[in-house]
Amino acid sequence: xxxxxxxxxxxxxxxxxxxxxxxxxxxxxxADLAWLAEQGVEVHRHNLAHEPAAFVASEVVKKAIExxxxxxxxxxxxxxxxLSMGAYxxxxxxxxxxxxxxxxxxxxxxxxxxxxxxxSSCC
Numbered sequence: 001x002x003x004x005x006x007x008x009x010x011x012x013x014x015x016x017x018x019x020x021x022x023x024x025x026x027x028x029x030x031a032d033l034a035w036l037a038e039q040g041v042e043v044h045r046h047n048l049a050h051e052p053a054a055f056v057a058s059e060v061v062k063k064a065i066e067x068x069x070x071x072x073x074x075x076x077x078x079x080x081x082x083l084s085m086g087a088y089x090x091x092x093x094x095x096x097x098x099x100x101x102x103x104x105x106x107x108x109x110x111x112x113x114x115x116x117x118x119x120s121s122c123c
Contacts, residue, residue, distance in 0.1 A: 002078055002098040003042040006033070007061050009073040010049035029088040039099045048073065 037043045046054040048070070055061050064072045064085060076083045078097045083089055 001040045001042065003080075004033075004036060004044070004083075004094070004098055005058070005077040006043075006045040007055055007058070007073060007075040007077075008045065008047045009070060011047055012049070013047075025088050028091075032091040032094055035091065036094055036098060039095075041098045 033043050033045065048055060055065065058077070060077060060080065060082065061075055064075055064082070068085070072085045074088055075085050076089055083093065083097055
């Protein structure tokens with residue numbers, strides 16, 4: 001299964017839902033990450049304010065920040081490759097790169113496509 005890493009800009013907490021004005025994207029994205037974890041995806045989330053060492057440890061992230069500044073955050077990696085930069089991806093985008101792999105089940109009648117967890121067909 002895939003490994004997903006999220007490198008968030010500096011926020012007070014991992015969900016970003018504290019404060020007066022909550023960005024509605026943040027709770028949705030947190031729910032999407034929980035859903036991915038339920039599907040077996042290895043999810044790691046790093047906040048610049050709390051884990052700056054994680055940003056320096058990743059060559060991909062370090063290079064992106066050097067070239068684009070912190071405006072490239074959030075930066076989302078799947079298996080070490082950039083999925084998105086500067087915005088949080090949708091559940092559909094996350095699923096396509098992590099869990100939406102063709103799954104075939106053999107039955108007495110022959111092979112059958114098993115739908116993705118979101119109900120979409122992968123075959």
